[in-house]
Amino acid sequence: MSRHATAEQLSSYVDGELVGPRLRLVETHLVECQDCRRRLDGLQRVVAGLHRLEPLAPPPVLGQDLARRVRLEPKPRDLLERLEEHLRSTPLQSTVGFTFALVFALAVILYLFSGWVERQVLLHQPVLVAPSEVGAGAAVRRVGPRSFHAEDGRWLEVGVDPRGAAVVAVDDGVVRQLLVFEPELEPLLDEGVPVVLAMEDPAGGPGRVLEILPTPPEP
Amino acid sequence: MEAAESTAAALAQSDLDLVERHRYGDPAAFEEVYRRYGEMVYSLCHRLSGDPDLAADLTQEAFLRIFRHVGKFRGGSSLKTWVYRVALNHCRSRLARRRLFWRSLAEPDEPGPEAVDPGRSPEDRAIAHDEGRRLTRALAAVPVAYREAVVLFDLQGLSYEEIARVLGVRLGTVRSRLARGRERLRQILEEGEPLAPESSP
Ligand SMILES: [Zn+2]
Numbered sequence: 001m002s003r004h005a006t007a008e009q010l011s012s013y014v015d016g017e018l019v020g021p022r023l024r025l026v027e028t029h030l031v032e033c034q035d036c037r038r039r040l041d042g043l044q045r046v047v048a049g050l051h052r053l054e055p056l057a058p059p060p061v062l063g064q065d066l067a068r069r070v071r072l073e074p075k076p077r078d079l080l081e082r083l084e085e086h087l088r089s090t091p092l093q094s095t096v097g098f099t100f101a102l103v104f105a106l107a108v109i110l111y112l113f114s115g116w117v118e119r120q121v122l123l124h125q126p127v128l129v130a131p132s133e134v135g136a137g138a139a140v141r142r143v144g145p146r147s148f149h150a151e152d153g154r155w156l157e158v159g160v161d162p163r164g165a166a167v168v169a170v171d172d173g174v175v176r177q178l179l180v181f182e183p184e185l186e187p188l189l190d191e192g193v194p195v196v197l198a199m200e201d202p203a204g205g206p207g208r209v210l211e212i213l214p215t216p217p218e219p
Numbered sequence: 220m221e222a223a224e225s226t227a228a229a230l231a232q233s234d235l236d237l238v239e240r241h242r243y244g245d246p247a248a249f250e251e252v253y254r255r256y257g258e259m260v261y262s263l264c265h266r267l268s269g270d271p272d273l274a275a276d277l278t279q280e281a282f283l284r285i286f287r288h289v290g291k292f293r294g295g296s297s298l299k300t301w302v303y304r305v306a307l308n309h310c311r312s313r314l315a316r317r318r319l320f321w322r323s324l325a326e327p328d329e330p331g332p333e334a335v336d337p338g339r340s341p342e343d344r345a346i347a348h349d350e351g352r353r354l355t356r357a358l359a360a361v362p363v364a365y366r367e368a369v370v371l372f373d374l375q376g377l378s379y380e381e382i383a384r385v386l387g388v389r390l391g392t393v394r395s396r397l398a399r400g401r402e403r404l405r406q407i408l409e410e411g412e413p414l415a416p417e418s419s420p
Contacts, residue, residue: 007399007402008394008395008398008399010398010402011394011398011402012394012398014401017394042405042409043401043402043405045405045408046354046401046408047373047401049354050354050369050373050374050404051373052350052351053355053374054351055258056262056265056266056271056274057258058257058258058261058274058275058278059275062275062278063253063257065279066253066282067250069279069283070246070249070282070286073286075244
């Protein structure tokens with residue numbers, strides 16, 4: 001094997017997961033490559049260090065606090081029992097009325113909930129990207145269909161009011177470089193998941209979003 | 220092999236019994252769930268958030284969710300996997316909101332108290348404590364998706380298959396996230412002082 005071992009090969013090797021030709025391939029390379037031996041050594045230290053970390057004990061009051069809060073919760077069976085009692089003690093006519101009321105209430109809740117979910121999706125997905133080494137000699141950079149230029153250490157979108165603009169770290173227009181500055185994006189882009197960046201509006205407005213598609217894998 | 224299968228079957232049955240008792244309002248059943256999984260969930264929340272106080276909040280909130288929803292557990296997976304999934308989803312949604320704040324320069328918080336092993340000398344404990352702090356700090360700088368895999372595999376001792384079920388991803392994804400997380404840790408730690416070699420006592 002002329003190429004260096006991948007992180008995944010070394011990690012699997014450490015776990016004893018490699019067998020047969022895949023194991024021999026890595027072992028043969030390790031014999032001839034000092035670089036990979038050094039990486040393997042570092043990896044083994046990391047894994048051994050992780051295994052030496054002792055489990056963290058929860059503070060003793062946590063269990064007591066939880067017990068107190070749980071006592072305030074409705075008992076799991078109460079609701080069912082109450083519903084059963086209600087149905088048993090109610091004549092048919094009002095049961096029909098009750099059912100209609102229940103269906104109506106559920107519809108209203110469902111409607112409100114779908115709006116809430118929409119808002120949550122926007123609230124949970126966005127990630128703010130830290131400013132990077134912008135400035136020196138930077139010209140206009142492109143991310144997807146959008147252009148950004150550097151100004152006062154920030155990337156501002158061309159033609160967009162800077163008060164509502166994003167602080168985006170882009171290097172040579174290669175989206176992958178964003179990852180250096182916002183670690184949460186990297187796994188998503190590695191797995192080919194499109195990423196949405198939240199643009200904070202300093203004036204307190206609703207902000208905007210910028211969608212970033214993963215860069216296609218190298219051929 | 221047969222013994223292992225019957226142990227797994229007995230565990231699954233005891234999971235279902237526990238949930239059934241909870242469903243019928245036996246308070247001891249939920250106490251048992253906390254006794255079994257409280258430390259595991261706290262440890263997970265702590266390693267994912269890097270903050271002992273936040274971890275205590277996250278643990279308590281996760282267990283309230285477990286209290287409210289465990290009645291719906293039908294034994295499709297093990298109760299342990301189900302508890303992990305609830306706790307992990309809770310951490311994700313709470314921590315995602317925190318990520319909206321600027322944090323590239325923020326130092327991760329100090330790790331909390333570790334369970335004390337009486338069999339180790341004070342010197343060993345001091346070295347382990349220092350190493351633990353550096354690893355904890357480095358872990359906080361690893362992307363969340365990779366950190367989850369490393370925490371679940373190397374710290375919580377779950378198998379690839381269990382992690383795949385908890386995260387709802389394929390085995391290959393677990394393997395690659397774990398590898399990337401470890402690789403990132405190695406890179407971060409190599410920029411500082413090297414860790415003790417693997418064979419150190
Ligand atoms: Zn090599």
